[in-house]
Every structure is written in structure tokens, then in C-alpha cells.
Amino acid sequence: RVPSLLASTEKALRERMRMVMRGIVSVDASRDGTRLMIPLGPQVFLLDRATGKTTAVSLGEGYPDSPQLSPDGARITFVRDGDVWVVDVAGGKPRKLTKKDGPDVSFGFAEFVAAEELDRTSGTWWSPTGDRLIIQRTDESKVATLYVANPGAPEQAPTPFRYPRAGAANADVRFAIYPAAGGPAQRGKAVEINWDRAAFPYVHDVRWPEHGKPTMVVLNRAQTELRVLTIDDKTGATTAVITEQDSAWVNTAGGPRWAADGASFLWPRETADGWTVERFAADGKPLGTVIGRAQGFTGQFAVDDETGEIWFAGGTPVETQLWSVDAQGGNATQRTSARGSYYVGIAPKGGTRLVGYNGVDGKRSITIVKRDGAAIGELPSMAEDGPALPQVEVAEVTGTGRTYWTAVVKPRDFDPSKRYPVVLQVYAGPGVTTVAATPRAYWKDQLLADTGFIVVRGDGRGTPGRGRAWERIISGDLITVPLADQIDMLKAVAARHPELDLTRVGVVGWSFGGYFSAMAAELAPDVFKAAIAGAPVTDWRYYDTAYTERYMRTPADNALAYDETSAIVNAGKLGAPLLIIHGLTDDNVYAVNSLALTEALFKAGKPFDFVALAGTHMVADPASDAALMTRQIEFFRAHLGLPVAR
Numbered sequence: 001r002v003p004s005l006l007a008s009t010e011k012a013l014r015e016r017m018r019m020v021m022r023g024i025v026s027v028d029a030s031r032d033g034t035r036l037m038i039p040l041g042p043q044v045f046l047l048d049r050a051t052g053k054t055t056a057v058s059l060g061e062g063y064p065d066s067p068q069l070s071p072d073g074a075r076i077t078f079v080r081d082g083d084v085w086v087v088d089v090a091g092g093k094p095r096k097l098t099k100k101d102g103p104d105v106s107f108g109f110a111e112f113v114a115a116e117e118l119d120r121t122s123g124t125w126w127s128p129t130g131d132r133l134i135i136q137r138t139d140e141s142k143v144a145t146l147y148v149a150n151p152g153a154p155e156q157a158p159t160p161f162r163y164p165r166a167g168a169a170n171a172d173v174r175f176a177i178y179p180a181a182g183g184p185a186q187r188g189k190a191v192e193i194n195w196d197r198a199a200f201p202y203v204h205d206v207r208w209p210e211h212g213k214p215t216m217v218v219l220n221r222a223q224t225e226l227r228v229l230t231i232d233d234k235t236g237a238t239t240a241v242i243t244e245q246d247s248a249w250v251n252t253a254g255g256p257r258w259a260a261d262g263a264s265f266l267w268p269r270e271t272a273d274g275w276t277v278e279r280f281a282a283d284g285k286p287l288g289t290v291i292g293r294a295q296g297f298t299g300q301f302a303v304d305d306e307t308g309e310i311w312f313a314g315g316t317p318v319e320t321q322l323w324s325v326d327a328q329g330g331n332a333t334q335r336t337s338a339r340g341s342y343y344v345g346i347a348p349k350g351g352t353r354l355v356g357y358n359g360v361d362g363k364r365s366i367t368i369v370k371r372d373g374a375a376i377g378e379l380p381s382m383a384e385d386g387p388a389l390p391q392v393e394v395a396e397v398t399g400t401g402r403t404y405w406t407a408v409v410k411p412r413d414f415d416p417s418k419r420y421p422v423v424l425q426v427y428a429g430p431g432v433t434t435v436a437a438t439p440r441a442y443w444k445d446q447l448l449a450d451t452g453f454i455v456v457r458g459d460g461r462g463t464p465g466r467g468r469a470w471e472r473i474i475s476g477d478l479i480t481v482p483l484a485d486q487i488d489m490l491k492a493v494a495a496r497h498p499e500l501d502l503t504r505v506g507v508v509g510w511s512f513g514g515y516f517s518a519m520a521a522e523l524a525p526d527v528f529k530a531a532i533a534g535a536p537v538t539d540w541r542y543y544d545t546a547y548t549e550r551y552m553r554t555p556a557d558n559a560l561a562y563d564e565t566s567a568i569v570n571a572g573k574l575g576a577p578l579l580i581i582h583g584l585t586d587d588n589v590y591a592v593n594s595l596a597l598t599e600a601l602f603k604a605g606k607p608f609d610f611v612a613l614a615g616t617h618m619v620a621d622p623a624s625d626a627a628l629m630t631r632q633i634e635f636f637r638a639h640l641g642l643p644v645a646r
Contacts, residue, residue, distance in 0.1 A: 460485025
């Protein structure tokens with residue numbers, strides 16, 4: 001797709017999905033695989049796989065957001081101007097299924113917090129038979145409006161965004177089942193889906209399986225309780241079949257996966273030491289564990305609907321293999337052996353497996369295999385490769401009372417007789433790990449290292465994959481433990497690598513990593529001698545409800561911690577050179593975060609550098625990305641120096 005042809009809603013959705021690709025970025029398929037729907041900007045095409053013929057589908061005037069092909073391949077639904085439409089692929093005019101009942105109401109979209117923080121980017125779901133849809137209605141009348149202006153084009157009016165800051169009002173979301181026939185008469189037949197929306201306002205997952213009942217996964221606002229609800233598609237009544245609770249927060253992992261007979265479903269469940277998959281009867285009665293912790297289950301799995309066989313990834317936080325079990329959870333079989341990381345998908349018909357692989361030796365592949373294991377072929381990557389793979393050492397190191405997974409990238413011309421300045425490449429926030437035993441994850445680390453640094457990464461407490469206690473310790477305070485662990489990890493790495501000069505350590509990160517970098521320069525300038533904060537959250541009062549309140553509660557409930565973890569409140573403590581970088585049209589971490597920090601630093605008499613970018617939260621333009629890397633290298637060279645003799 002050409003970016004200039006994208007609607008503002010499509011651009012916003014791409015931001016939520018962190019999508020920077022151009023051209024054809026998604027393909028939808030009918031259930032039997034005979035038809036493919038291919039969106040390309042404002043146009044939608046259908047490909048008949050048997051004949052190879054491609055035809056354009058007329059969707060009328062205006063940009064069609066979020067097109068979806070019905071499971072039977074007969075209809076396409078899309079969103080235009082806040083209403084959901086449907087069109088028959090055989091021809092005819094599009095029909096409007098919904099009717100907006102207010103200027104702040106829209107249909108068919110996931111609201112901001114669902115798309116950004118709850119892993120749900122859709123607002124419409126087809127029934128298996130293609131004759132009905134579940135459609136989301138969103139009322140944002142109580143959500144604050146923030147305006148994003150482009151200073152580079154002052155003649156353009158600011159763009160309004162509905163953004164719910166921590167402690168403030170969220171969107172009101174409702175769901176109903178609509179007939180796909182469309183038209184005013186059909187709208188009156190919509191069936192409202194009913195649940196306790198006041199107690200459980202967040203909707204993490206919605207699905208309508210071919211077999212089994214439609215389901216929703218909902219959470220309370222504090223995200224300490226989750227419920228799986230089955231839906232009566234005739235009346236809209238819901239029944240809670242599973243409840244999960246956690247005093248800190250409940251992690252989410254999608255929705256239930258129904259068996260082909262519709263009598264039971266699989267549900268990923270977090271335990272004290274990791275994830276399992278349990279089988280439940282349709283009424284929620286436990287039927288036993290299907291995937292346990294023996295193989296180090298990571299949470300990623302796929303099911304052969306026709307045989308019940310389950311393939312899943314298991315291993316360590318940095319490296320996995322694929323395993324399979326039968327429908328009852330017995331006969332665990334290791335399916336792969338080459339070292340690396342794997343993912344798997346299984347076709348809904350025929351059981352064909354898609355196996356993705358990223359190896360520790362740099363090899364990568366997407367292999368298609370039959371149910372019996374016979375290889376059909378391989379999907380080659382057409383992406384341009386680098387001139388040489390990064391050289392990374394991944395190891396588990398022992399710090400003060402705990403171990404950390406770490407990655408060390410040295411210059412290609414590394415000289416063991418010298419001591420090198422160190423750059424900590426950091427995220428350190430919840431929900432994300434940065435260390436993987438695959439060299440392709442370290443292209444920028446190698447580029448930075450080759451200019452005279454040793455680049456280090458490490459995953460401390462608060463990150464996923466190492467059990468509940470390891471992850472939940474940051475509840476209520478997002479900086480104290482992460483900062484202590486990164487410092488402890490650096491010391492442990494230096495004990496193995498005496499070529500690291502810990503008197504010259506810099507830190508760089510983006511988003512939460514940018515927040516960490518700014519706080520490191522304020523709270524630990526004795527360790528970090530230079531910091532680069534990219535698109536940082538500088539005060540959690542500025543960030544959104546779902547993410548912030550999950551870890552920090554509301555500002556009213558945890559006011560002191562909000563102050564103690566604020567880079568703005570701590571601005572007067574800045575003790576190291578700080579470079580702040582922010583896109584002025586960022587609609588996720590708004591530029592007010594960095595502007596408020598620079599004002600606080602200015603008033604405190606603290607020097608700093610600031611780079612204002614024209615873009616959003618992502619730096620998608622390759623030329624801008626290259627210039628940004630050059631600026632970072634120059635900053636660290638100026639403040640950390642070059643390698644010196646031991």
C-alpha cells in the first residue's frame with residue numbers, strides 16, 4: 001500500500017500493530033482456502049486459487065477499513081465512516097449493517113486500549129456460516145480528546161485522538177450480533193450481548209468458532225480478575241465458565257480453543273512457574289492438563305482440529321524446540337532438533353503444518369509439512385540480507401542472588417588488549433524480553449559495536465518467561481527493581497568479560513526503554529555516564545489506562561509511587577548527559593512526555609540534548625533510522641570515548 005492512500009484510521013491501526021511494511025501486508029482466506037481476499041490501499045481483490053483469476057470487488061465510495069472475508073468466501077465486511085458495511089462478492093451494492101447514534105460513537109473498531117494494550121485489534125467477527133457477525137459499538141464521549149499537530153505543516157489542522165490517560169475515563173464498549181443481510185429492517189434484529197460491563201469493562205478476546213460456542217474474555221479495570229464467557233447467540237446471554245485471579249495482575253493469552261466436537265476447549269493458564277494448557281468441558285468443568293511444564297512450554301501452540309494433536313513450543317526464554325502431544329496430553333514427542341527459536345501454525349483442514357525457524361547459526365526457514373511429517377516445500381525469504389551476521393554471545397550469568405539471560409556483542413575487529421566503553425541496549429519493562437539466541441536479533445547492536453563499543457542486553461525481574469514471582473515483583477513500582485537488576489547484570493557480565501569498562505557505561509532504549517534510560521541518568525549517574533531516551537514515558541500519569549493501571553494502579557490509589565517513578569519529578573537529580581528523542585506526532589507516547597521533561601530539566605538548570613522527529617512512535621523511514629543511528633553513535637563517542645589499552 002502507498003502510505004498517502006491510507007485513511008487516518010488505517011494509519012492508527014498500523015501504529016497499534018507496529019506495522020511498517022508497504023504493499024500487500026495482509027491476506028484473508030475462506031475457510032476452505034479456495035478464495036483469497038487481498039486488500040491494497042482503498043481497493044480489495046479476490047483471488048480464485050483454482051483458476052488464478054483475480055477480480056476487484058466494488059466497495060463503493062470512501063476508504064474501506066478492516067475488510068474481512070466471510071468464512072464461506074461469499075461476503076466481505078468493512079468499516080466506513082464509523083459504520084460496518086457488507087457486500088456480496090458476486091456483485092451488488094454494499095449494505096450498511098449499523099447506524100451510528102451519536103458523533104462519538106463508532107462501530108467495527110477496537111478501541112485504543114484494546115488495540116494498543118489488550119492484544120485485540122479487531123471489532124468485527126464473522127459467524128462460521130457467514131450469515132451473522134459480532135460487531136463492537138464504541139462510545140468515546142467520556143474519553144479525553146488529545147490533539148496532535150504537525151509543526152512541520154502548520155497550515156494543517158491538528159488531528160484529534162481519543163486517549164484515556166491513567167485514572168481517567170475509558171471508552172464504553174458494547175457488542176451485538178447482527179444479521180449479515182443488512183439494511184434498516186435487519187438492524188432491528190441485532191441481538192445485544194450482555195455481561196457485567198461495569199465490573200468487567202475490558203474485552204481482551206472475542207471469537208466465534210466453527211464448533212463450540214462464541215466466547216469473550218473480559219477483565220476488570222484493575223486487571224486482577226479475568227473471566228471467559230460463553231455467549232448464547234440467540235439471546236445474547238453470557239455464562240462465565242472460567243475465572244482467573246491474581247492480586248497483582250492477570251496475564252492474558254487469547255481465547256479458548258474449541259475442539260472439533262464442540263464439547264470441550266483448551267485454555268492457556270498461568271501457574272506459579274509458567275504456562276500450561278488445560279482442557280475444560282463446555283460448562284467449565286476441568287478435564288485435565290494437556291500441556292504441562294516438563295518441556296518448558298512458552299505459551300505458543302497450534303491444534304490439528306481434525307485429529308486433536310497439539311504442537312507447541314517449549315524450551316528456555318532464549319531458545320525453543322517444537323513438541324507435540326495427542327488430544328489428551330499424552331505421548332509428548334520432540335519434533336525439531338536444530339538449535340534456535342520456532343513457531344508453528346496448523347491449517348484448519350487437512351492438518352498441514354507451517355514451521356517457522358530462526359537458528360542460532362543465522363539460518364531461517366518457513367517449512368510446510370504434511371500431517372505425517374513429509375515436507376511439502378519451503379517458503380523462501382525475499383528480504384535483503386545483511387553483509388554478515390551479528391556476532392553475539394548469549395549466556396546466563398549469576399548476579400547477586402539470581403541469574404540473568406544476557407547478550408554481548410563485540411566489535412568485529414575486537415582487540416582483547418583493550419578496554420571498551422559499554423552501551424546497555426535496554427527495554428527492561430513488563431511483557432518484553434530482549435535476549436534471544438538468534439543472531440538476527442542484533443543487527444543494530446552489531447552496527448553500534450563496530451564503532452568502538454561493547455553492547456550488552458539483559459532481562460531482569462519484571463520480564464516474562466521466568467515465573468510469577470519473577471514477573472510480578474514490579475507491581476506498583478516500574479523502576480526500582482528493573483534499575484537494580486540491570487546494574488547487577490552489568491557487573492555480572494563484566495566479571496566474565498574484563499574488557500568491559502564499567503567506568504564508561506551508556507544506556508539507550510525506546511518507549512519503556514527510553515523511560516528507563518532517562519531514569520537511569522537521574523537515579524544512577526554513578527553507573528550510567530550517558531543516556532539516550534527514545535520516545536520515553538516521563539510520568540505515568542501521561543500514559544494510558546490499561547497499561548499503566550495494570551502495573552501502577554491509578555494515580556489516586558498510588559500517588560506517591562507515581563511521583564517517585566516520574567522522570568519529571570526527578571529531573572533535578574539528572575547527573576549524566578542525556579539525549580531525548582521524540583516524534584512530535586506520536587499518538588501512543590505523546591510528545592508532551594518529552595516536552596514536559598525538557599521543561600523540568602531547563603528549570604532545574606540541567607543540560608540536555610533534544611532531537612525532535614517528524615514521525616510517530618515508530619521510526620519507519622530508513623533514511624531517518626540511519627540518521628538516528630549516526631546521532632546516537634556520535635553522542636556515545638562524545639561522552640564515553642574510544643577503546644583504550646588495558
